[in-house]
Amino acid sequence: MTGPRIAFAGVKKAFGKRQVLNGIDLAVAPGESLVIIGGSGTGKSVTLKCLLGLIPIDAGSIRVDGQEVAGLKGAALDQHRTRFGMLFQGGALFDSLPVWRNISFALGGSVAERRAAAIDNLARVGLGPEVADLKPSELSGGMQKRVALARAIAARPPIILFDEPTAGLDPITAAVINNLIRTLVTDLAITAITITHDMTTVHSVADRVAMIHAGTIIWHGARAELEGCDNPYVRQFITGSAEGPIKVPGVR
Amino acid sequence: MIRLLAAIGGPVVAALASIGRLTRFAVTALLRVVQPPWYPAQVAQQMLTIGWLSLPVVGLTAVFTGSALAQQIFIGGSRFNAASTVPAVTVIGVVRELGPVLGGLMVAGRVASAMAAELGTMRVTEQIDALVTLRTDPYRWLVGPRILAAILVMPALVLVSNALGVMGGWLLATQRLGFNSAQYLATTARYLEVDDVVSSLVKAAVFGFFIALMGCYHGYHSGGGAAGVGKATTNAVVSSFILILLSNLIITVIVFGS
Numbered sequence: 038m039t040g041p042r043i044a045f046a047g048v049k050k051a052f053g054k055r056q057v058l059n060g061i062d063l064a065v066a067p068g069e070s071l072v073i074i075g076g077s078g079t080g081k082s083v084t085l086k087c088l089l090g091l092i093p094i095d096a097g098s099i100r101v102d103g104q105e106v107a108g109l110k111g112a113a114l115d116q117h118r119t120r121f122g123m124l125f126q127g128g129a130l131f132d133s134l135p136v137w138r139n140i141s142f143a144l145g146g147s148v149a150e151r152r153a154a155a156i157d158n159l160a161r162v163g164l165g166p167e168v169a170d171l172k173p174s175e176l177s178g179g180m181q182k183r184v185a186l187a188r189a190i191a192a193r194p195p196i197i198l199f200d201e202p203t204a205g206l207d208p209i210t211a212a213v214i215n216n217l218i219r220t221l222v223t224d225l226a227i228t229a230i231t232i233t234h235d236m237t238t239v240h241s242v243a244d245r246v247a248m249i250h251a252g253t254i255i256w257h258g259a260r261a262e263l264e265g266c267d268n269p270y271v272r273q274f275i276t277g278s279a280e281g282p283i284k285v286p287g288v289r
Numbered sequence: 290m291i292r293l294l295a296a297i298g299g300p301v302v303a304a305l306a307s308i309g310r311l312t313r314f315a316v317t318a319l320l321r322v323v324q325p326p327w328y329p330a331q332v333a334q335q336m337l338t339i340g341w342l343s344l345p346v347v348g349l350t351a352v353f354t355g356s357a358l359a360q361q362i363f364i365g366g367s368r369f370n371a372a373s374t375v376p377a378v379t380v381i382g383v384v385r386e387l388g389p390v391l392g393g394l395m396v397a398g399r400v401a402s403a404m405a406a407e408l409g410t411m412r413v414t415e416q417i418d419a420l421v422t423l424r425t426d427p428y429r430w431l432v433g434p435r436i437l438a439a440i441l442v443m444p445a446l447v448l449v450s451n452a453l454g455v456m457g458g459w460l461l462a463t464q465r466l467g468f469n470s471a472q473y474l475a476t477t478a479r480y481l482e483v484d485d486v487v488s489s490l491v492k493a494a495v496f497g498f499f500i501a502l503m504g505c506y507h508g509y510h511s512g513g514g515a516a517g518v519g520k521a522t523t524n525a526v527v528s529s530f531i532l533i534l535l536s537n538l539i540i541t542v543i544v545f546g547s
């Protein structure tokens with residue numbers, strides 16, 4: 038039995054007076070696809086940014102393959118980040134660079150090699166080479182997401198993080214993205230954490246599911262356990278009901 | 290008493306903290322400018338945006354202001370029978386003060402705002418986070434090239450600004466005030482000293498540094514959303530204006546005050 042690939046223990050983070058993460062405990066096994074669900078502003082993106090070392094944590098521990106992330110600096114932090122691919126919530130493509138340079142941004146080699154690698158990764162996300170020379174602003178939202186996905190997988194990292202991969206997409210494009218993620222997880226044998234509030238993503242991508250609320254993980258389990266789960270927070274979330282323990286600010 | 294101290298103390302501490310943050314930002318950026326690896330393509334791109342694309346607005350400002358200055362010196366000088374000082378005073382005024390200061394302010398309006406908007410947008414759309422995740426130092430990739438390009442290109446821009454400012458004065462003096470063209474140019478050349486040009490170029494480089502520093506600093510630390518970027522843009526322009534005017538005064542006093 039190997040240890041978890043990623044382990045959060047008691048992770049806390051506050052921005053000013055606002056306590057966003059209030060003791061996150063979470064473990065992801067190698068090769069596993071974890072989906073984190075939760076309402077807007079509950080600290081899902083912050084959790085991923087802490088994992089990447091983009092945001093320093095206040096307390097607790099985050100370990101990747103047994104190595105503590107907090108306190109990493111310089112070259113060690115860069116080394117830590119080589120293990121990850123990240124799909125940012127809005128894509129976060131560099132709009133000054135053409136698609137192929139976005140995808141091959143962190144790759145070495147000659148221009149021809151990097152271009153070829155970019156076109157290769159475009160094919161993986163179902164896009165043709167004609168997209169390579171376009172600027173991100175010339176692409177539709179769904180295509181931008183796919184290019185961002187191609188960038189996230191380009192260096193073949195062992196762990197990929199997906200922050201709301203289907204948010205703002207139509208259901209068909211969303212299904213395409215979900216399938217792509219599932220295929221990548223299976224084909225490339227990666228460990229994945231996906232953040233979403235889209236239940237179709239949960240069903241097509243997850244091996245396991247965790248629900249975050251008010252800065253803590255209030256439920257986690259296998260995807261099959263989700264349906265039968267009697268946690269009132271989870272029930273309200275998966276049924277998308279306005280009635281329940283989760284209060285939306287400003288709504289009585 | 291304690292309440293008074295607290296009331297004063299809060300803002301003072303906040304001001305000191307932001308000065309510290311700015312200093313750290315500037316030092317980090319400058320270190321990246323001098324240490325390899327460099328990104329020459331990024332620097333060249335920025336030199337084009339800052340220098341070449343600012344030429345029209347800086348040039349127009351210089352011509353108009355040089356002409357207006359010559360006209361005013363003529364009117365003022367006539368009261369003391371000293372109208373012949375027009376070429377000498379114009380060239381000193383333009384090269385020492387108006388060329389660099391007005392050029393700097395025009396570039397600040399164009400460039401500091403654009404840099405703050407660009408970096409601010411990159412911040413709020415997580416492009417800066419993406420850069421870091423892809424193991425590229427944003428100070429090296431974004432901030433350093435902008436600061437270096439501004440320091441390199443501002444002196445050239447101010448040189449053009451000075452030349453066009455003097456030309457504006459000459460144009461007005463010969464076309465409207467009845468000056469002899471050859472004599473005007475000869476007097477101009479006689480009164481223009483090396484110190485004037487050097488101080489002008491030093492000012493230009495310093496202004497370039499402050500313009501890019503303020504644009505990048507405010508953009509890099511931009512708050513969330515469109516409102517955050519808007520605020521960063523305003524702050525970049527206002528703070529670079531103030532730094533240009535203040536550093537201009539300091540350099541003028543140091544170079545010419547004694």
Ligand SMILES: Nc1ncnc2c1ncn2[C@@H]1O[C@H](COP(=O)(O)OP(=O)(O)O)[C@@H](O)[C@H]1O
Nearest residue numbers: 052055057075076077078079080081082083084
């Ligand atoms: N860099 C930051 N500085 C200050 N507050 C932040 C920062 N990043 C996120 N927050 C705050 O933390 C909370 C959770 O944000 P986030 O993790 O992005 O939510 P979500 O779960 O929707 O992804 C929000 O209230 C947000 O305003």
Ligand SMILES: [Mg+2]
Nearest residue numbers: 081082126200
């Ligand atoms: Mg989020």
